[in-house]
Amino acid sequence: MKHFDAIIIGAGQAGPSLAGRFNDAGKTVAIIERKHVGGTCVNTGCKPTKTLVASAYAAHLARRAAEYGVGIGGGVTVDMQAVMRRSHKVTLDSRHGNENWLEGMPNCQLIRGHARFESSNVIRVDHELLTAPQIFLNVGSRATIPDFAGVGDIPYMTNTDIVLLDRLPKHLVIVGGSYIGLEYAQIYRRFGAEVTVVEKGPRLIGREDEDISAAVREILEAEGIHIRTNAECIRFRQHADGIAVGVNCQEGEPEVIGSDVLLAVGRRPNTDDLGLDKAGIELDARGFIKVDDRLATNVDGIWAMGDCNGRGAFTHTAYNDFEIVAANLFDGENRKVSQRLLGYALFIDPPLGRVGMGEEEARKAGHDVLVGTRPMTNVGRAVEKGETKGFMKIVADAKTKKILGAALLGTGGDEAIHGVLELMNVGASYDDLRWAVPIHPTVSELWPTVVLSMKPA
Numbered sequence: 001m002k003h004f005d006a007i008i009i010g011a012g013q014a015g016p017s018l019a020g021r022f023n024d025a026g027k028t029v030a031i032i033e034r035k036h037v038g039g040t041c042v043n044t045g046c047k048p049t050k051t052l053v054a055s056a057y058a059a060h061l062a063r064r065a066a067e068y069g070v071g072i073g074g075g076v077t078v079d080m081q082a083v084m085r086r087s088h089k090v091t092l093d094s095r096h097g098n099e100n101w102l103e104g105m106p107n108c109q110l111i112r113g114h115a116r117f118e119s120s121n122v123i124r125v126d127h128e129l130l131t132a133p134q135i136f137l138n139v140g141s142r143a144t145i146p147d148f149a150g151v152g153d154i155p156y157m158t159n160t161d162i163v164l165l166d167r168l169p170k171h172l173v174i175v176g177g178s179y180i181g182l183e184y185a186q187i188y189r190r191f192g193a194e195v196t197v198v199e200k201g202p203r204l205i206g207r208e209d210e211d212i213s214a215a216v217r218e219i220l221e222a223e224g225i226h227i228r229t230n231a232e233c234i235r236f237r238q239h240a241d242g243i244a245v246g247v248n249c250q251e252g253e254p255e256v257i258g259s260d261v262l263l264a265v266g267r268r269p270n271t272d273d274l275g276l277d278k279a280g281i282e283l284d285a286r287g288f289i290k291v292d293d294r295l296a297t298n299v300d301g302i303w304a305m306g307d308c309n310g311r312g313a314f315t316h317t318a319y320n321d322f323e324i325v326a327a328n329l330f331d332g333e334n335r336k337v338s339q340r341l342l343g344y345a346l347f348i349d350p351p352l353g354r355v356g357m358g359e360e361e362a363r364k365a366g367h368d369v370l371v372g373t374r375p376m377t378n379v380g381r382a383v384e385k386g387e388t389k390g391f392m393k394i395v396a397d398a399k400t401k402k403i404l405g406a407a408l409l410g411t412g413g414d415e416a417i418h419g420v421l422e423l424m425n426v427g428a429s430y431d432d433l434r435w436a437v438p439i440h441p442t443v444s445e446l447w448p449t450v451v452l453s454m455k456p457a
Contacts, residue, residue, distance in 0.1 A: 001122070001129040004028045009115045009123070009274070010138035012039025013315050014305035014322035016102055018136060021326045023105040030130055031102060032115040032123070039140050040307070041315040042094045048163040049183060051087040053347055056190035060349070067386060078191045084166040091163075116275040120299050124275075134301050136325070137289060138318070139274065141267040141307035146175070150236035154243050156261045159184075169193045173245045173258030175234060177204040177227065179346050181264035182220065186348045189225050196226040196256050198247055203229055205346065208407075209358040212393070215409055216352065219389050228252065236261070269308040284310065293336040295325055311337050314344055343421045345414040350376070350390050353417025356405030356424055359395050359457055368398040370430075372454035374446050376410040381441045387411040394420065394430070394450045395457075401429035412443040419444050430454065 005027035008015045015031055022029035036043045055078075062076045102110045113125040123130045143158035145151065157165070159180055172188050174181045177199030189195045197204070197220070203213045204220075204227065217227055228247045233254070235246035242259040269287050276283065282290045282298045288310030295303050295311075303325055306318035320340060327333040343355035362369050376382040376390045390410035396403050406420040423433055430451045438445040 001131055002030070004030045004109075004130060004132040006030075006134045006136065007032065007123055007130055007132040008136045008138060010039065010140060010270075010306070010308075011037040011098070011102070011110070012138050012140050012306050013041055013318040014325075015039075015136065015138035016098055017319065017322045018138075018305070018326060019102060019108050020105065021330055023107040025330060026107060028107050028109075030109045030111055030132070032111045032113060032125055032130075034112070034114040036095055037098045037102065037110070038091075038095045039138075039318075041318075042098065043091055044160045044163050046315055047091050047094050048087045049159075049187075050347060051090045052083065052163075052187050053183065053349070055083045055086065056187040057349055059192075060190045064386070078168070080168050080191065081166045083191070084164070087163065114273075116273070117279040117281075118275070120279040121301065134329075135303075137274075137297075137302070137304040137308055138306045139270040139308045141269045141313075143263060144266040144268045145263060146234075146265045148175075148234045148236060149246075151263075154236045154238060154261060156236075156243075156263050158263055162262055169258075169260040171196070171242070171258045172260050172262060173198060173243070173256055174262045174264055175245065176262075176264035176266070177201070177229065178207075178264065178266075179205065181262070182216065183347050184262060184264065185225050186220060186223065189220075189223055194226075195224075196228065196245075196258065198231045198234060198245060198256065199227070199229045200231050200234060201229065207358075208352075208354070209360050209393075211391075212352065212358075212407055212409055215390060216346070216348065219348070219350070222389075226256075228256065267307065267313065269310070271308055286310070291337075293338050294328055294334075295321055295337060312340075312342070316344075317342070341421065341425050343417060345417070347414065350387060350410045351412075351414040352390075353408045353413040353415070354406070355417055355421040356403070357395060358405055358407065359393070362395050362397075362404045363457065367404060369404070369457045370396045370398045370454040371457040372396075372450040372452070374450045374453060378449075379410065379443055379446050381443050381445075382411050384441060385411055392446055392450050394433075394447070394454065396430045396451075396454060398456065401431060403428065403430050403433065408443070410443065416443040416447075419447060 006029045008031040011033035019029050019031045065072050171194040173196045175198045185195050231247045233246045237244045245256045289304040291309045305321035324335040327335045346352040373393045377388045382388045393407045395405045408417045434448050434451040
């Protein structure tokens, strides 16, 4: 049996950085990975998808070249194999960079294989046993396969499959109208495919405010993406022209015939084949590992970070899990997950940047809400770029003047949202934002005027 000071299972966003802290402290650490170093972000998430978003944007902008007084001398074509080669290079460069980093640590051993608990402090990897007083789980999540009628009778893709697709679907039907599904909808529409989004709920991205959801739908439909909401009869069957996707039993065409189907209805944690029961680790009803505010499980000496703990579903929250654990273990701090201010983005074009509460959420939480908005047509930078779709929105508490949340659906929204995020992180009031003197011409310069427009919701 091999003995280490720490064992990390999973080499996603939190694991390698934590291995680095153990290594730098002169402690021995084993990091175990059964597939690809880098986790979802590097291999099937952020890196490849945002590379595809960039290629799709280039195609879209080329089609609009005449609007800017630019001639390109012919129609726009998309070489899907070249697109995918570019995407794969970005992924592989990042993956290999992570591998080289881990393998270069003198006190770290990168072990390939499937880790399973033998007991609370013993891990089996194939025929080898490892033990350590501290064990950290960073095993991530995977796409949920919904229990829809006929799903086992058809070929379908998840996010893991579609990042390897080097051809253009004739008609891509995406089941799931949330973040992953909508990004792929716009990507493949801009590459030239017919695209239909099928969403069981009454609207897209249901966790967002209704005005944001409606604006996103308008943006996507303007590009020719078909959207079917209230799809209560989702089912699948083989069809002579591809795959028939049942949509609605009440109104509209009852079926959509697609050449390809992408399932994007959520994620499930990779916790079902680790032998967690042998360690006594508690899971919730959905299979996520239960953790406390410091990311410790119910078993002494075992922590869980990243998607598998159900406390965040993003690369940046996984990395922040590492920061919390490392600060508490190595730096004598007392950091907690509950101190985290959540920000995230939907990377369609224009992107949606979000932080904190939405209007509906703030009202339900009992706040006396003030709301300010400005359309992107009022943003000089957006007008200059010819990208004026969307709007800016800020939510504040009328009594305390605290900013509760903000949304920026518009060009640069995924970057410009950080100004509000950083102010919220230090507990600033909306006056602090109102008195700022931002740079012109930028998207961020409109935040003070959004504050000035605030009124009771």
